[in-house]
Amino acid sequence: MNKTILKSAFIVLLLAGLLLIPRYVESPYALHMMILLFMSVAQGQSWNILGGYAGQHSVGHAAYFGVGAYTTMMLMHSKGVVPWVGVWAGMAAVVVVALIIGSICFRLRGPYFVLASIAVAEIMRLSAINLTPLTNGAEGILATEIPAFKIGATVVTDFVTKVPFYYIGLFLVLLTLAVTYWVQHSKLGYFFQAIREDQDAAHSLGINIALYKNIGLVISAVLTSLAGSFYGIYVGFVDPPTVLGLDVSVQIMLICIIGGMGTIWGPVLGSLILVPLSEALRSNMVTDLLVKIGMVNADSKIGIFLKENLSHAHVLLYGILVVLVILFMPDGLMGFVKKLAARRNREAV
Amino acid sequence: MAVFLQSLISGILIGGVYALIGIGLTLIFGVMRVINFAHGDILMVGMYLTYMIFTMLGIDPFVSVLITFPLMFLFGGALQKVFINRVLDALAQNQILLTIGLGLIMSNTVMLIFTSDYKILSTSYSSATIKVGGGVSVSTPLLISFLITAAITAALYWFLLKTDTGQAIRATAQDRDAAQLMGINVKRMSIIAFGLGSALAGTAGALISPTYYIFPQVGSVFTLKAFVITVLGGMGSVVGATLGGVLIGITESMSAVYISSGWKDVVVFVLFLLVLLFKPSGLMGKSRT
Amino acid sequence: MAILEIKNVSKFFGGLAANSDVSFDVHEGMIMGLIGPNGAGKTTLFNCITGYYPPSKGDVIFNGRKLNGLDPDKVCMLGMVRTWQKVRPLAKLSVVDNVMVGALARTGSLKVAREMAMEQIKVVRMEHRTNFLAGGLPIGERKKLEVARALATQPKILLLDEVMGGLNPAESEEIIQLILDIKQRGLTQMVIEHDMKAIMRISDRIVVLTSGEKLTEGSPQEVVSNPDVISAYLGEPHA
Secondary structure, three states, X not given: OHHHHHHHHHXXXXXXXXXXXXXXXXXXHHHHHHHHHHHHHHHHHHHHHHHHHOOOXXXXXXXXHHHHHHXXXXXXXXXXXXXXXXXXXXXXXXXXXXXXXXXXXXXXXXXXXHHHXXXXXXXXXXXHHHOXXXXXXXXXXXXXXXXXXXXXXXXXXXXXXXXXXXXXXXXXHHHHHHHHHHXXXXXXXXXXXXXXXXXXXXXXXXXXXXXXXXXXXXXXXXXXXXXXXXXXXXHOEEOHHHHHOXXXXXXXXXXXXXXXOOXXXXXXXXXXXXXXXHHXXXXXXXXXXXXXXXXXXXXXXXXXXXXXXXXXXXXXHHHHHHHHHHHHOOOHHHHHHHHHHHHHHOXXX | OHHHHHHHHHHHHHHHHHHHHHHHHHHHHXXXXXXXXXXXXXXXXXXHHHXXXXXXXXXXXXXXXXXXXXXXXXXXXXXXXXXXHHHOOOOHHHHHHHHHHHHHHHHHHHHHHHOOOOEOOOOOOOOOEEEEEOOEEEEHHHHHHHHHHHXXXXXXXXXXXXXXXXXXXXXXXXXXXXXHHOOOOHHHHHHHHHHHHHHHHHHHHHHHOOOOOEOOOHHHHHHHHHHHHHHHXXXXXXXXXXXXXXXXXXXXXXXXXXXXXXXXXXHHHHHHHHHHHHXXXXXXXXXXX | OOOEEEEEEEEEEOOEEEEEEEEEEEOOOOEEEEEOOOXXXXXXXXXHHHOOOOOOEEEEEEOOEEOOOOOHHHHHHHOEEEOOOOOOOOOOOEHHHHHHHHHOOOOOOHHHHHHHHHHHHHHOOOHHHOOOEHHHOOHHHHHHXXXXXXXXXXXXXXXXXXXXXXXOHHHHHHHHHHHXXXXXXXXXXXXXXXXXXXXXXXXXXXXXXXXXXXXEEEOHHHHHOOHHXXXXXXXXXXX
């Protein structure tokens, strides 16, 4: 009982803190980092529902992210549709995509879903490049003018600062966390996990495998599309490689692999590691640090090499992390933590 | 008519190379049940290897296959021994993720070393063509690579059908446990299979290097196409992969000519989804429970 | 009317006839033993009956309704559930969560499912393992878990595939008692088993399969003294 009270208190305090940050933190860069973090958590939680709980590993979630982003951006840019309406169109679009791929793959045994998920994402990406009249092709869509959000006659926000985006991001995190929590504590969660653990056993226990896989996919796709739409209007620009590329899909998966699949906090942990790490690399923080502590001379060959290339190395880092985690910590950080706790309790966690 | 023949022949020629890629992947899957997501990146390594040999030693890419093949075989074998071997009994998803990770390491290391700049390997005959008659001409490098592919494929079939090791590999692919009980060293078979698969992928890379842009990310499209080929042919079937490769080559070539080159890959991927919808066990129909 | 009618069921894998023209009836409340040497096609028959794959020929009729390859989940919802020769625990879930998965076939409420699960956990005497991770259980308890989980789906007929395989005599005895208790509750059972003594004790009737075909059927006494059955197992006539 004590543990639950402590846990709840911690969560309430954390939430209060997060809500208050924009009041006291002015730095746009800090807010930007928090927004990136929120986006990453939302992406990870969304993927987790299908991949972590139901055990269906989509390596093509960029399809849902990108379709969400593009739909919202296209509607806003060419038809002036406000994004908070546009996101619904995005969600509807990904439901169609999800049901197509689900109905093809989920009655099959084997790795077909993984392969098909990549194929679908690639089809989306190539279509975005080729359907120029619709998507502006490889150039992408640039749309930074977001209409003001009004309730009645009052302007709630003009989207000028990063603050509204911060709260939207936070909302997405809370939404995806809530959905994950609900899934875990419902019949859905039990059936998803049964499918993950042993599909044949689950089937023989009355679980309609194809139906539940599809449900998991649709929930996951819709949430991912929300994250994509959010990305689009926050950054103001989308193009095929940025929102539909394979490394978007891999990145989303990575958040859960590192943090731990099938747990509520796994994607949070994974994001807390990946986002700062990749930002540190991207912004040359690491190189500057190495120079500062004197390990590397800024003008030496190594120094110049690092400065030019380390910023592109974050994907290399992703690859190394994946290999290390799969080989040594296949249940991710949460799994590792749980194992330690279990060893202490000798019971299921 | 000439246009039709032209694209058909081009398709068959490139299909040969695709077949090599597909055979490599299907061998790996057949023997180890591992989905090798790094396959395209291994091909990319073969491309860069060929590029380096060409620029530094001046050896013609088609000749350097003699060097590339064994080197890539060793590379693949090493990958298997150090990494893949550890996850042979792990969940399928972990195997997939591991190979994805390895692929990412490969492509990004190459990017760090060579930058993302597109490299072009031009030989004296890179844009040469040969007139075959009937208004049809074929690209010389494509023709040469097809001939080499045919030779390699023939050698591979001979290896699998006539040699002890080859038959051992086929036995392991059919039933790993039974093969082990018969005294076959299945661990060694896995290393050979992965080595062979990598050698084929790397060689395919070498063969297309005179005609394709060389850049670090070139692998991912080939990985996906390799999977389309193996699924189309039937996962684990070498004959299936051979047929599948040629079929995909023709599909691509025709799509490029009759639809547009921007959509040709989409056609291949849509074809993939259709195969999954109607005949997931592929042409040779080897369905395993 | 029999609760389960197997009518001329055959199953071919390529050229191999794993089941060949097998027919028998199972009546409500009885325990039907299914025996035969390894490779006789017993598990294949279970798979055909429960919809894991459809029979190539013949009919499977459950409570008057033709199944013939109906999906396993629908078969379970109709009231037929099976356990597996190689146990299939949901490893990362706890014992109670495992059994709840079964119970959730009959209720949407987690609370009710948990109550139903605890009931079955008590039946198999595993209350001390309620929150234990299924993956960490020893084989004997995995088998009991699988039975509890199957029972939670509130079946009308329970198919047990070598549920005593790999157990020591004490564990086997526990399972035998469990099977007899289940019979007391009015459930029909079909039991594949290699342990002849156990089969003799629990079965009302026994079907013998060899090489995919039904060799014979009868009471335990009739079957055990049948010379064909003996030679099927031992390969030679036995005095």
